[in-house]
Amino acid sequence: MKEELEHRIAEACRELFGTDVKVELTRPEEQFGDFSTNVALQLAGQVDKNPREVGEALAAALREKLAGQVTEVSIAGPGFINLRLSDAALLAALSEQPAKSLAGQTVVAEYSDPNPFKVLHAGHLYTSVVGDAIANLLDNAGGEVHRVNFGGDVGLHVGKTMWAILKELGGENPDKLNEIPEDQRSEWLAEAYINGTNAYEDDESAKTQIIELNKRVYALHNDNDHDSPFAQIYWTTRQWSYDYFDKFYARIGSHFEKYYPESETAPVGLQTVREHVPDVYQESDGAIIFDGEKYGLHVRVFINSEGLPTYEAKDIGLIMLKKRDYDFDKSVVITGNEQAQYMAVVLKSMGQFAPELVQATSHLTHGLVKLQGGEKMSSRKGNILRAEDVIDAAAHANKELTGQDNDDTVLGAVKYAFLKNRMGGDIVYDPKESVSLEGNSGPYLQYAHARARSILAKTENQGSLDNAELQPDERSLARKLGEYTEVVNRATGELMPHHIATYLYELAKAFNGFYEHNRVIDDERQNVRLALVANYADKLKAGLGLLGIAAPDRM
């Protein structure tokens, strides 16, 4: 609808003035019409005429040209042209679907990125929720989406954890791992990491041992060692970590088809970087660097002076592996803000030898999760806000408010609270507000959906909009429903799920306003109104679905 009108208005501009204009229809306030365009203002400058005059001429042409779909064309203010759709056109828009702009394309979405041997914190929950929503949008647009994860199974944090594990096991005794009950493994690992971290800071000899263990972990990967006692401990506990991640992801409704451990991307990255010395990367002080300063960025080390790959090289390797595994057309990577400039350097360097991969890549970043009224979280000493703490806080607040334990409500509350914010800035999470049934919350929308379903459940008849002539309140609701595809298309194009959250809330408000004054069942307008309610319930459910939020029929 929108695209078609834009196209035909552009055509009219060409016919009348012989110039090409980019027509963008916007949604004005309802009193002004259904669509609005400022082309007359743009054209006025180009053809050197008064905007009002240009507007009048264009409006006259549009009245004829768009007669089938548009009942009113008016000029307002400095020269805006407002269009009012016919009821038929307005209703036709209700059955439109979001654009399949990614049909036939393969997309890799990487997000969450927890490190094995460490706990999932609030930030991981946030990127998982946002990443899922974005992946859903890409999928909804027809893309073949692969959700993948990346994390450090080698590195100093592993050395710290291994140190504490060995101490706990009384040496390299893999058999003793069997004594740890399955349901305590993740907590046991989390404690090991904290103990290792503390020892590293407080105890010089421990620090030396940890550095040594870190090297042994790298070495066992190089040697493909799965049999030595040390290796058995490493592989077993690494798997415990992945099991813990999987379990958590299942709890929040996420699923990743692949984990890329750094141990796999490191060799590929190392080789790729070495292949491009000295044309892209150069040696400097014994390290291999990329001089981003040439491009207004900064210098970063890709291979350190010990010959080990840094995160930069591992990321290069990751992109190569994703390409090898999926041959993607588009790649989306979601990380924290602190990696924005870092990633710019990595991608700039890669652009020197694989520009097509870089062009296909979008790096999105988000801020931190903070608890309302709480202090900032710190990764030191383990006093961080864990992912599960956030969900538990929501569950607790929900229990206090409603007396119920309802996973759909709790998860819906947390996810919506995260997703309603534009991605990029830090967000403040307030458990009480998130589970509230009033205001702009997930449960409010879930309830709005359940309420609509219960109306529909009262009759077999699902109504019809065929040849309907709308009353003013019905028209307002239909107008809002018609924005759905535009909003989804925008959210998909910008990779910004919050547009959907904002819209769904407005839609629910619009519906509640309608419902307050208009009877549905046993009314002479029942047929039309039922169909509107059905369309509303479907859109609410679909929109929440894109956000990864359940929309139960009953609550």
Next chain:
RNA sequence: GCCCGCGUAGCUCAGUGGAUUAGAGCAUCUGUCUUCGGAACAGAGGGUCGGCGGUUCGAAUCCGUCCGCGGGUACCA
């Protein structure tokens, strides 16, 4: 120092070139309706859109500058 991001009502946030009064939610205050799930609806108060300058017919939105906060700035991720 340099680079990047952010600064909108008491609080949490939309809006990122357009439309006489800058929008929501929470909180505060006031109403409506004998309720197709009232977990509703309507309304009021509350803002120099961080400050100043500029571009434009038009700026919260673009540019410059200053202030404040956060992040990055060679062998962490």
